Amino acid sequence: MKIKKIFFIIISLGVVIYLLPLRLLSDDLDKANKYYERYDYKYAIEIYERLLNDKPTLEVAQKLANCYRFINNTVEAEKAYATVLTFPGFDPINYVYYAEMLKQNAKFDQAKRNYLIYAERVPAKADEAVKLANGCDAARLWLENPDLNVKLVNESGMNTEYSDFSPIPYDKGFIFVSDREFLKPIVNKDNKSKKIYGWTGNPYLKLYQAENQNDTLDGNLKLTLMPEQINDQFHSGPATLSADGRVMYFTKAGVTNDPDVNTRKIKNLVMRKTIYYSVKQNGVWTQALPFPYNKPYEYSIEHPALSPDGKILYFASDMPGTLGGMDLFYSENTGSGWSKPKNCGPEINTPQDEVFPYVRKDGKLFFSSRGHITIGGLDIFSAKGEKSNWTEPENLKAPLNSPKDDFGIYYFDDNLTGFISSNRFGGKGSDDIYLFDTKPKAVFFAVQxxxxxxxxxxxxxxxxxxxVNKSTGKETSLLSDADGSFKFNLDKETDYVVRGDLDKYFSRQQGEITTKGAKESTVYNVKFEVEKGEDAYLVRLNNIYYDFDKYNIRKDAEPELNKVLNFMSTTPNVNIELRSHTDSRGSAAYNLVLSQKRALSAENYLLKKGANKERLSAKGFGETQLLNKCSDGVKCTKEEHQLNRRTEFKVVKVTPTISYAPAYKLEPLFPSISGTK
Incomplete structure (x- = not known):
């Protein structure tokens, strides 16, 4: 009996030991899923990572990948979605998620391939997927050909390792959004800070005022939190100001603990976005009041942007009436309040997200979108119009846009400089603030x-x-300097020929240059390699004899013509003109015809020996270019007349090698030209 009892105890312990890890894993999964449902992705990731390592399942892999995507960690999300695709039974939408992460990591070929796989697996979505795949080609083109006239600088004085974005000028500095650790967080018994946002693991977003200490953004900034009328215990920002700076509209977290307001039946804290406004009176901001159309129990309203006259408020929302995701809406100030919001229309909005609107002083709308063709994540677009009537949005392209998220644009009064926000690679933190300059540069062109x-x-x-200007025929000339250099200024959108003095020199004597399509200051470099002297450009074949009144090539003339063949083979970039002459005896008209036949005869000899016809021409000059005094009526010996009966060859065209050097610094050679790049 005692033995049976011991045996039972041993068996029971074995079962407990066997089942305990499974129970622990199950408890961990339940805990991770609760974090996931509450959007506390930072905490969920820690558990899902461990679970995926201990006992990988599709559910864990899927939720881990989603978490990384939601917190914008595209590098880890790419790896996680690649893991999801190794499990049987995964949802094909993961091809799209995987492609999105690849694209944001600038892996355009792989992204395109996965979009096309999705098109094959889900034919009903094929058109949309193919469009996304083709967008990868546009993304690469834009990224590889940035606008070189746009200067972009990371404003390190305002940025930290945390998220810093959406600055707007205010007073002597700026108001911007950040989740930096400005104040020491309060930690509760669960070792979780009451000031930490579980989605990111960082403090909640707050509106900060940065005041310049010396008119620069070099880090010497006096930083203060906006007052508690603006910032409460949860999210605040971004913001927009009225033209006089007295009224501020800003995003604020709408909080509820009601489990029935969310389709996921979350029993804990739910945050949707709302818009509030505050008025500055006697230098103090009033207690913030809600925008009348906030409904945090049903939808989010965020990213307010006032029109320059303050009569229209644009914002992003997922309220009823969207085309999908977040759309841009507008509300009009009627004088007695704000009108019911209306959708900005299908030119602006897509089935994906459109967010962060901003209206420049000239009325032009800027916003960020995932639904239009982008380089990667959110790209900044512009459109002209107002309310629900807009032109087709234009992608601002690189370098203002990148494969990552680009948003929160603001222009200064000149409409040419301002700020953007981006989480692109190479920044200081999650989101960084960048100063941009799109001022037109002095564009010039020259040849040296x-x-x-x-x-x-x-x-x-x-x-x-x-x-030589090819369009007008205008010809300008100059002499090379003591160091052999020369230089010309060029007009834009013009074709030119640059050539040397063909009567005295040859070898790379002529080349064509065009400034058509050139958008940046450019210098075209040309090098002429020349051989000086008459023998270099004009070679006589003194021993070619012709019988009287004949033009056939005799045997004793062939060695001289073979010299021409040899010259053509060793100098492949030249064209040759064969020039034949007669003495003065006989009529001038007859001699001209005879010399032409003799030139053609020499040409035919060379062609039969393999010369290229396109490089040869033949011309007779008759008795017009005598080498001595033996003109009509002058008595000369046979030998003196023979000197004039000759065939020569001349270099008439040389194809040059033109080197092209964009953005060459000109100051040493062109001291009068400024604005070089």
């Missing part, structure tokens, strides 16, 4: 070059260089 002796690279001065 040098003339050197072929083989030695010694500079040659006094060489006449021509610049």
């Amino acid at each position: 070059g040098e003339v050197v002796e072929k083989g030695t690279d010694n500079p040659i001065s006094g060489v006449k260089i021509f610049l």
